[in-house]
Amino acid sequence: MRYGPQEKFWVVVDPKEHSTLEDIVFQASLKDLELQFKGGLKIEENPTLFTEQQEAEIEAYGRLTAMRATQAIARSGVGSKLQNATRLEIYGADGKLVFEANLPGEVK
Numbered sequence: 001m002r003y004g005p006q007e008k009f010w011v012v013v014d015p016k017e018h019s020t021l022e023d024i025v026f027q028a029s030l031k032d033l034e035l036q037f038k039g040g041l042k043i044e045e046n047p048t049l050f051t052e053q054q055e056a057e058i059e060a061y062g063r064l065t066a067m068r069a070t071q072a073i074a075r076s077g078v079g080s081k082l083q084n085a086t087r088l089e090i091y092g093a094d095g096k097l098v099f100e101a102n103l104p105g106e107v108k
Contacts, residue, residue: 010056
C-alpha cells in the first residue's frame with residue numbers, strides 16, 4: 001500500500017494517567033503526524049501506525065487497559081508486597097512485548 005502526504009492512516013500512542021481511548025488513537029496523514037511531532041509528540045510515546053481502524057482501536061484499548069492495571073497495582077500496594085516488583089510487562093499471545101510500565105513506589 002502506498003501513502004502520500006495527505007492519505008490517512010491510524011495512529012496509536014501510549015496513554016497518560018487520565019487518557020481516554022480518543023486521546024490515544026487518532027486518524028492522521030503524514031503531514032498531520034509531522035505536526036504532531038512538532039507539537040510535542042515524542043518517539044518515547046511509541047507512536048504506532050495502522051491501516052485499519054479496528055486494529056488501531058484494539059491496540060489502543062490494550063495499552064489503556066495495561067496502563068490502568070499498572071495504576072491499580074500501584075494503588076493497591078501489591079507492588080510493595082512483592083519483593084523487587086517495580087515493573088509491569090504485558091506480552092501478547094505471540095510472545096511480543098505489548099506494554100511496559102514502571103510501578104511507582106508510592107501513588108497518592
